[in-house]
Amino acid sequence: MNDEVTPPEPHEGNPEAHRESAETARNEAEQFRQLAEEARRVRDEHRDAIEAVRQERERIREVGEAARIAGEGARAAAEAARHAAMDAVHATAESLHATLEGMRVVEEMRRTLRDIRDVNKLDTN
Numbered sequence: 001m002n003d004e005v006t007p008p009e010p011h012e013g014n015p016e017a018h019r020e021s022a023e024t025a026r027n028e029a030e031q032f033r034q035l036a037e038e039a040r041r042v043r044d045e046h047r048d049a050i051e052a053v054r055q056e057r058e059r060i061r062e063v064g065e066a067a068r069i070a071g072e073g074a075r076a077a078a079e080a081a082r083h084a085a086m087d088a089v090h091a092t093a094e095s096l097h098a099t100l101e102g103m104r105v106v107e108e109m110r111r112t113l114r115d116i117r118d119v120n121k122l123d124t125n
Helices: 015-124
Strands: none
16 A cells, blocks of 8 residues: 555646746757757857867968978078188189299299399390
């Protein structure tokens, strides 16, 4: 035997209360649906923002890599220019040395010609 009494349904026999309860449930369900839709929209916006950040990071990484490669190229070009400048300095030094040697030869020839001239002057006297 069951001594417990089952309470009657709160709206049993009252159609107006049942209708109001159903309307309240529908309103709550609609609010929940709207909140869920808003949450999905916010989630989608967040996903889009994260993707935009990811793409921007990738673009920055690519720009950084391009800058690094350009820097290496500039360093190599500067090194080549330094070598070329040093080669030019060495070539100039060699050219100056050759010119100096040529000037020494000319000076020696002048001395020799003066000596010859002096000897010829002495011989003619």
